[in-house]
Amino acid sequence: MCSVVFLLRAFHKAAIKELAWATSQLSHFKPQLKKDQLLSPLKWLLASLSFSLTGYWPCHMSLYGGGGDPRAARSGPLDAKEEEKAPVEPTAQVPDAGGCASEENEVLREKHEAVDHSSQREENEERVSAQKENSLQQNNEDENKVAEKPDWEAEKTTESRNERHLNGTDTSFSLEDLFQLLSSQPENSLEGISLGDIPLPGSISDGMNSSAHYHVNFSQAISQDVNLHEAILLCPNNTFRRNPTRTSQSQEPFLQLNSHTTNPEQTLPGTNSTGFLSPVDNHMRNLTSQDLLYDLDVNIFDEINLMSLATEDDFDPIDVSQLFDEPDSDSGLSLDSSHNSTSVTKSNSSHCVCEGATGYCTDHESSSHHDLEGAVGGDYPEPSKLCHMDHSDSGFHGDLTFQHIFHNHTYHLQPSAPESTSEPFSWPGRSQKIRSRYLEDTDRNLSRDERRAKALHIPFSVDEIVGMPVDSFNSMLSRYYLTDLQVSLIRDIRRRGKNKVAAQNCRKRKLDIILNLENDVCNLQAKKETLKRERTQCNKAINIMKQKLHDLYHDVFSRLRDDEGRPVNPNHYALQCTHDGSVLLVPKELGASGHKKETQKGKRK
DNA sequence: AAAAACTGTCATGTC
DNA sequence: TTGACATGACAGTTT
Numbered sequence: 001m002c003s004v005v006f007l008l009r010a011f012h013k014a015a016i017k018e019l020a021w022a023t024s025q026l027s028h029f030k031p032q033l034k035k036d037q038l039l040s041p042l043k044w045l046l047a048s049l050s051f052s053l054t055g056y057w058p059c060h061m062s063l064y065g066g067g068g069d070p071r072a073a074r075s076g077p078l079d080a081k082e083e084e085k086a087p088v089e090p091t092a093q094v095p096d097a098g099g100c101a102s103e104e105n106e107v108l109r110e111k112h113e114a115v116d117h118s119s120q121r122e123e124n125e126e127r128v129s130a131q132k133e134n135s136l137q138q139n140n141e142d143e144n145k146v147a148e149k150p151d152w153e154a155e156k157t158t159e160s161r162n163e164r165h166l167n168g169t170d171t172s173f174s175l176e177d178l179f180q181l182l183s184s185q186p187e188n189s190l191e192g193i194s195l196g197d198i199p200l201p202g203s204i205s206d207g208m209n210s211s212a213h214y215h216v217n218f219s220q221a222i223s224q225d226v227n228l229h230e231a232i233l234l235c236p237n238n239t240f241r242r243n244p245t246r247t248s249q250s251q252e253p254f255l256q257l258n259s260h261t262t263n264p265e266q267t268l269p270g271t272n273s274t275g276f277l278s279p280v281d282n283h284m285r286n287l288t289s290q291d292l293l294y295d296l297d298v299n300i301f302d303e304i305n306l307m308s309l310a311t312e313d314d315f316d317p318i319d320v321s322q323l324f325d326e327p328d329s330d331s332g333l334s335l336d337s338s339h340n341s342t343s344v345t346k347s348n349s350s351h352c353v354c355e356g357a358t359g360y361c362t363d364h365e366s367s368s369h370h371d372l373e374g375a376v377g378g379d380y381p382e383p384s385k386l387c388h389m390d391h392s393d394s395g396f397h398g399d400l401t402f403q404h405i406f407h408n409h410t411y412h413l414q415p416s417a418p419e420s421t422s423e424p425f426s427w428p429g430r431s432q433k434i435r436s437r438y439l440e441d442t443d444r445n446l447s448r449d450e451r452r453a454k455a456l457h458i459p460f461s462v463d464e465i466v467g468m469p470v471d472s473f474n475s476m477l478s479r480y481y482l483t484d485l486q487v488s489l490i491r492d493i494r495r496r497g498k499n500k501v502a503a504q505n506c507r508k509r510k511l512d513i514i515l516n517l518e519n520d521v522c523n524l525q526a527k528k529e530t531l532k533r534e535r536t537q538c539n540k541a542i543n544i545m546k547q548k549l550h551d552l553y554h555d556v557f558s559r560l561r562d563d564e565g566r567p568v569n570p571n572h573y574a575l576q577c578t579h580d581g582s583v584l585l586v587p588k589e590l591g592a593s594g595h596k597k598e599t600q601k602g603k604r605k
Numbered sequence: 606a607a608a609a610a611c612t613g614t615c616a617t618g619t620c
Numbered sequence: 621t622t623g624a625c626a627t628g629a630c631a632g633t634t635t
Contacts, residue, residue: 448613470623500613502625507612510627 449493456486465490466497560585 450462458465459480468476473494477487556575560568568585576586 496614498624499615499626503613503627505625506627 449496452489453493456483456489458482458486458490460490462493462497465493466501 447462453460453462453465460476465473477490482490553575554570557568557570557573560573562568572588573585574588576584578584
């Protein structure tokens, strides 16, 4: 995420500078070109900036609709031709968007580095340019700097420029004109931003005010256009996130973006995008592609597995028998872990064949994929169908994600490929290693029931089976054609899943009870200590009272006199309180025998 | 390597 | 009768 933010910031800065340079540069060389010819790509750049500014990508066709640039038209979400070809099923379009996700990840990382270089280079240029007094000198300076660039960058620059000249896409007018144009066309307005909203760097605003020309390689702007586009397509990380609240609307940006982002080569006709890169970069591209492919969220691959199961019809009883060979299973099913990898491998197999690790999904490919999706299907309803029935928030919403990733590795469909082929999905080159690593990981992460369900091609996820209400569960069982084995396994899965949750709750409760009891013990111990302290204090108070009473007793007796005026001996007499509050002097013998000998020596206290 | 903790599963009982 | 749930017991896994 940080890298994405960094990328966007860097590109934001670089793109604005390049935009300014491009307009100024083109105004020097091609003043006769129409503004519309530059409008679309520049709009795109600004829209790209808007993403970095506003935090979301305003992926609307209107961004591309107003320009006359054939490149922009090609960059549109879907060509009219392609739209006709492509099935209209909404979910079927989505894979194109996410399908190139891993490649876009790769490009994103690559772009990140490229932008780093670009931004650093631009900063250097800016520093040098500030010392120049006129734009001509600045222009010469930039030309010199281009010559000083690494070979691959210079090559990229010259190639792009040649490309522009050949295609007649060079346009020219001032940046102010551009902004006026953009703001004067509401139908092409950039969603969510206005020119005033764009925090243009000081260099740009200065450039606008002073009409100073900045010289930036516009070809880089175009190439970054492509790459950033891909990067931005990647930006909705929720592609790889299991978002229960995701709706078809949230997928819409992918639909709109996919076609013009899937193939960057199309953005520059006749140009191989990889040709811009040095062998080192190509190598890096390969590395990042594979690494990122492997780094894809395991959960997504789990969904892939489930979805592939739901769409597969090449049921292999051997796999099932191997998988369900475990002795502890109900329903007579068992699972031999030693066969997991093979089973999963076959379960993950698709009906598509990869053709080289190009990493880009063209529109043609996406349409092929649509055909594929229409071709597959067995006795079980499509997962997407399930998704729209009862379990919109269950695991099946991941079918979109599944199709993304699935399509990511699906390049060309070979309709003639036999569906019963054990390995219809071939992983190109080093991807074999990645696939095996992925399969190991996913297989390791799958629970036993998930593997069983996969082996029996049960078109429901374990979570669904366990979590749905009993009514939905029963209706689900009756609605789909399921064998006895499948029904039995589903019921076992549900029973085990329920019991698992119950056991977890039970243990949690037990733990809570233990914790509560421990807490009670602590509280009681504290209370005991408090009571001990209170008892000690009470004893002390009692002793004090006793002492006071004793002193008072002797004080009273010291003042008492008998009939003859002699002091009363406290050993022979005792003081006794009556109910009315009077105090009597009672001889101890009488007091002990219960007889009261009243004297008139009473004294009130 | 042993022990404790954790986890999944089964059997059984209750509601 | 059926399903959900709770819980003791056991076994396998992890720490």
